[in-house]
Amino acid sequence: MKIIFHLFVHFSLLMFVSCYGDNGYDPLENVLKIQRSRRKTQNHASKEDVTAEYSYSPVYVGPQDGLKDADKITELPGQPAGVEFDQYSGYVTVDPNHGRALFYYLAQSPVNSSTNPLVLWLNGGPGCSSFGNGAMMELGPFRVNADNTTLSQNKYAWNKVANVLFLESPAGVGFSYSNTSSDYQTGDIQTAKDSYTFLVNWLERFPDYKTRDFYLAGESYAGHYVPQLAQLILQNNKITNQTVINLKGIAIGNAYIDDETANTGMFDYFWSHALISDEIHEGIVSNCNFTEVGTITAACDDYQSQATTARSNIYIYDIYAPLCSPSSNSTPSISEFDPCTQNYIYTYLNTPAVQQSLHAKPVQWESCNTLIGLYWKDMPFTVLPVIQDLMASDIRVWIYSGDTDGRVPVTSSRYSINKLQTSVKTPWYPWMYEGEVGGCVVGYQNLTFVTIRGAGHFVPSYQPARGLAFFSSFLEGKLP
Numbered sequence: 001m002k003i004i005f006h007l008f009v010h011f012s013l014l015m016f017v018s019c020y021g022d023n024g025y026d027p028l029e030n031v032l033k034i035q036r037s038r039r040k041t042q043n044h045a046s047k048e049d050v051t052a053e054y055s056y057s058p059v060y061v062g063p064q065d066g067l068k069d070a071d072k073i074t075e076l077p078g079q080p081a082g083v084e085f086d087q088y089s090g091y092v093t094v095d096p097n098h099g100r101a102l103f104y105y106l107a108q109s110p111v112n113s114s115t116n117p118l119v120l121w122l123n124g125g126p127g128c129s130s131f132g133n134g135a136m137m138e139l140g141p142f143r144v145n146a147d148n149t150t151l152s153q154n155k156y157a158w159n160k161v162a163n164v165l166f167l168e169s170p171a172g173v174g175f176s177y178s179n180t181s182s183d184y185q186t187g188d189i190q191t192a193k194d195s196y197t198f199l200v201n202w203l204e205r206f207p208d209y210k211t212r213d214f215y216l217a218g219e220s221y222a223g224h225y226v227p228q229l230a231q232l233i234l235q236n237n238k239i240t241n242q243t244v245i246n247l248k249g250i251a252i253g254n255a256y257i258d259d260e261t262a263n264t265g266m267f268d269y270f271w272s273h274a275l276i277s278d279e280i281h282e283g284i285v286s287n288c289n290f291t292e293v294g295t296i297t298a299a300c301d302d303y304q305s306q307a308t309t310a311r312s313n314i315y316i317y318d319i320y321a322p323l324c325s326p327s328s329n330s331t332p333s334i335s336e337f338d339p340c341t342q343n344y345i346y347t348y349l350n351t352p353a354v355q356q357s358l359h360a361k362p363v364q365w366e367s368c369n370t371l372i373g374l375y376w377k378d379m380p381f382t383v384l385p386v387i388q389d390l391m392a393s394d395i396r397v398w399i400y401s402g403d404t405d406g407r408v409p410v411t412s413s414r415y416s417i418n419k420l421q422t423s424v425k426t427p428w429y430p431w432m433y434e435g436e437v438g439g440c441v442v443g444y445q446n447l448t449f450v451t452i453r454g455a456g457h458f459v460p461s462y463q464p465a466r467g468l469a470f471f472s473s474f475l476e477g478k479l480p
Contacts, residue, residue, distance in 0.1 A: 026316060027125045028221055028256060028407060031373030036259075036296065059197050059242060062093050064205040070359070071205075076142070077353045078150035085110040085141065085159060089131075090359045091176075092205070094197040099179025102198050103168040103360060105131045106206075107141045107159040117213040117248070117475060119162040120199070122169060122229075124221025124256065126191075127372030129174035130166045132365065134218075136345045139164065139460040139467065146338070148347035156464035161472050162215070165202070169195050169225070172372050175360040187377035192228040196236065203243050210243060215396075215475065216250045220408060220457065223255025224379070227386040234393055249396025251474050254408040254457045258382040258416045263290040265412025267307060273319060275311040275406065292381045315339070316406045318456025337461050342367055384419055391422070391446035398448045398474050402455030402462060403439070410451055422447055431480040438466045441479050450480060 071090035075083075086108045091101040109116045121139065123130040136144055139158040142151040158164050168174035170191045172184040203210050218226045233245045256262055267288075271281035283303035289295060315321050324340040338344075348354055349365040391397050399417065401410040426443030431450070439451035450470055455463040459470075473480040 026407065027128055027368045027370065027373055030370060031126060031221075031376050031379075032259070032262075034374065035376065035379050059200050059236075059240075060093075060095065061201055061204060061242065062096065064201065068205050073357060073359075076151060076357050077351065078145075078348075079142070080151060080153055083141075083153070085113065087141075088206075091361075092198050092201045094194045094201070095178075095183075098183055100171045100183050100194070101177060102171065102194065103131065103175035104198070104202065105135055105140075105166045105358070106163065107135070107157070107166075108163045109159050109161070111160075113163055114208070117162050117215055118165060118209045119158065119215045119217055119475075120165045120167060121158075122167060122195075122216070122218035122222040122225045124219060124223070124225065125173070125368055125373060126170075126221050126224075126376055127173055127370060128220075128368040129366070130168055130218075131174050132345050132349055132367050133458070135164075135166045136349070137341055137461055138458050139464075139471075140166070144341070144344040144348045146340070146344055148344050149351070151348075154464065156460070156468040158460070158468060158471050160468065161475060163209070163212075167195065167198060169198070170372065172369050175355075175358070175363060175365060177361065177363070184372065185375040185377060186372070187379060188224055188228055189378055191225060192232050195225070195229050196232050199233075199245060200243050203245070211246060213248045214246050215248055217252070217471075217474075219253040219255065219459070221256050223252045223257040223408070224383050226250050226252050226255075227257070227383050227390060230390055230395065231386050234390075234395070247395055249398065249474070249477075250390065251398040251400060251471070253400045253459050254402055254405045255399060255413065256408050257387065258384050258412075258419065260290045260292065260382070261415035261419065262408060262412050263288070265409055265415045266406065267304075269406055269409035269411045270307060270311060272411070273406070275314065275319065276307045277310060280306045280310055311406075314406070317458065318402075318404050318462055319406045320404050321456060321462075341461070384416065387447075388420060391420070396448075396474070396477055397446060398450065400450040400452060400459065400470060400474075402452050402457060402459040404454060404462070405457040407457050413449065417444070417447070417449055420444075420447065426479060433466050433469045433480075438469060438480065443479055448474075448479065 071088040073087040073089055088106040091103055093101045121130055121134045123134045141154055141157040141159055143154050145152055168176040170186045171178040216226045216230055230247060230250050233247050237244045267284045270276045280303055287297055287303055288300035315323055322339050355362055399413055401413045403410045422444045425445055428440055428442045430437045431439055431441050437453055439453045442449045452459050452463050452466050452470055460467040470480055
């Protein structure tokens with residue numbers, strides 16, 4: 001029976017896939033429904049349980065000689081002329097016994113690459129691609145054009161100010177893989193461990209970055225990935241005799257960090273933005289207890305279903321954006337982001353010449369792997385205690401939010417910060433970009449909160465200029 005199940009998992013990886021761009025597809029909600037159902041029958045992992053699981057053990061370090069040169073990308077198919085930075089991509093083995101290897105893409109800075117910091121970017125899901133979504137759709141140096149074969153430069157790419165490393169994590173996401181099918185049943189703890197092992201090995205492959213300032217950034221379910229990995233790095237830095245990672249700060253965008261505030265904030269956002277009626281909102285407020293010990297009643301489920309029906313086919317990740325359709329070009333997004341971008345990326349990354357140029361194994365690349373979330377094993381109800389630990393350390397902690405996202409909206413982020421009970425140092429004010437309000441910012445004790453006006457869930461996609469301005473401020477450690 002176990003063998004049959006593993007075969008099912010292996011072959012299902014080719015089937016249970018989708019992308020953020022699909023109308024109505026919500027990878028985060030899919031996995032949360034499963035996790036909430038499980039909570040009814042079992043106690044959830046406490047902070048102490050998770051911390052114990054993160055106790056240090058020697059990390060596998062494989063031979064890296066010659067692999068950096070082999071990973072250098074000569075040129076991506078359809079790449080525009082005049083590219084002035086180096087690119088690398090390939091695999092880093094994190095478990096040789098299982099044959100588990102994670103795929104990365106590095107876009108170095110065109111200027112000051114030898115001194116600029118290193119930033120690791122993680123997309124969420126869980127199960128969604130940091131390369132296809134993060135690099136090719138959001139903050140990377142290129143965009144895929146509508147012809148599916150050529151690229152254009154993103155003049156607001158984050159590698160303008162940092163060397164950006166995109167990691168496909170965990171195994172089974174994007175181009176990352178394992179030769180052991182049971183590895184596709186994973187969770188928060190193993191993902192953090194594998195990401196840490198990846199970093200230690202990657203820094204051996206790229207030793208010039210060993211002493212460089214290092215930052216972690218990500219969005220959505222990376223609200224779990226980033227703080228957990230940061231905590232693991234800081235813990236291991238104290239006791240390891242291997243590479244000490246020079247972590248300086250984290251930035252998490254539209255971040256799922258607390259299940260209670262994620263729910264209350266989302267439905268309050270729907271109501272305040274005229275996506276659901278007063279009656280539905282009142283029904284949710286009166287009948288739903290989203291706390292960890294709360295019980296989701298039939299009445300609560302019914303009102304949540306009514307909310308889904310009421311908001312209809314609005315794209316939840318950017319509530320003012322048009323959907324991808326044959327007539328999309330005649331209805332441009334207010335952010336001028338092409339809603340069909342995911343389709344172009346899908347076709348481009350499944351071109352054999354592109355996969356070969358990336359040194360990727362020939363696979364059917366997908367934006368998101370639903371099966372990863374379906375079999376997700378551990379997910380703490382909240383990572384706020386982890387964030388509090390990071391706030392007490394010497395690193396920079398920033399939370400940012402695109403304010404047209406309905407999935408993990410700005411209200412959820414504000415409610416989460418309220419639960420941290422930290423004091424305000426710099427009161428809320430509008431920050432400016434090129435004479436217009438770029439968003440708002442609050443400086444808290446050991447925490448910064450920034451909004452990006454007019455941006456959806458994928459901030460650098462919808463507001464690339466404001467996104468880069470925010471990110472530059474984060475690296476500088478100055479409020480925008």
